[in-house]
Amino acid sequence: MVDQSAVGHRFTPVTADVEPGRLRYFFETLGESNLVYRDAAAAEAAGYKGIPIPPTYLFCLEMLDNDKPFEFLTALDIDLGKVLHGEQSFTYHAPVVVGDKLTFQSSVASVADKKGGAMTLIVVETAVTNQHGVHVADTARTIVVRNG
Template sequence: MIDRRFVGAALRPYTVTVERERLIRYAAAIGLSAAAFSDLGAARAAGYPDLPLPPALLAGLERDEPGDFLAKMGVRLTDVRHVEQGFTHHAQVHAGDVLTFAPVITDIRVRGPLRFVVRETAVTRAGEPVAELRQVILVPAGDEAFGGEER
């Protein structure tokens, strides 16, 4: 069941290769009209080695969805809500980069009948920091959210 003993739990790291076509689709979907986000020649002319990744897309590359770690805590996924997301960026990412995501449960806060689970993910490229991602998930207390009595 969900409790503070999960704080500090490191989830399995994984790698993602940034795909050029995904960057092009994302840029179009959010209305980035600058050619550097969709045309390799324009990106190189702007000084990039390949298409640059819009920073918010890092969250979209996170493969380890909240359900993976919440299910291990005994939480029913139909009862959770996404509350907050944040990013700290250290380096520009480009198409072709291989990124490693290393998520950790950094906090579980209790506010009355609510539990807030905080997951922070370090993103690196060849061992160098690229970004830190932060996500807060709301888990309501109660038998239906926890699949039984909460501890």
Template sequence: MADKSLIGSKMLAGTVDVEKGRLRFFAKAIGEADPIYTDESAARDAGHPALPVPPTFLFCLNSEVGELRKTLEVLQMDLGRILHAEQAFDYHRMAYAGDVLHFETRVADVYDKKGGALHFVVQETSVTNQKGDRVAELRSTLVERRG
């Protein structure tokens, strides 16, 4: 049975420094060919103050804020039985190398399907920069096979 009391619970909160070497590595790893993600001159020529953060990299940074084991313990989920079911991003402004990003994740919804055989947890993460400006909202859904 889905524990609705978890809705609204803060799961993770923390701050991450955005380092340009990691941005370059990530861009190359995902096959990003646009030089604005790897070459500081190209980024500046395109009007950016520094290397921009590739869109899905925020999900990677968010994973560094907390411990998955502790999160799953609170959510009462078994790592061996979960899948990452869905992920969505709403962007408000660019993030750049040198930024300090704050991530805060809360449980947005908890529900079951198929008579409790599938258990879902939806988490929403607010991302702000060092100035307190909203950068993005991330939404992630985990599903666990139960029973």
């Protein structure tokens, strides 16, 4: 089981660039055909400063550009074979577009044992800021750890 002392633990910040090639590949994988996501002029005509990212792309950026993507689990001495990604949420405060440089600062928000200690739910919250210091988004993910 994960100790309650983990609550508040802050992890090493992760910095990621919103690169056009990687984003284009993501859209192709999804089959996204909306020009707003493919053409800068269409994005600007829709009111964006550039090609925007889709809502869930922040999770991809944080994981892809993190040289220690499971640091928060290994730091808590959790066996990765007993982990399940349970839930993810995204709250945007400002648009994120191609060319932005983002910093992800994560911390453990809560730890709760469930089912009589058979599993533990860990909520990790992440604040995302851009290269201008603007707080553009918050994410929260629930990690399920099978105990025993």
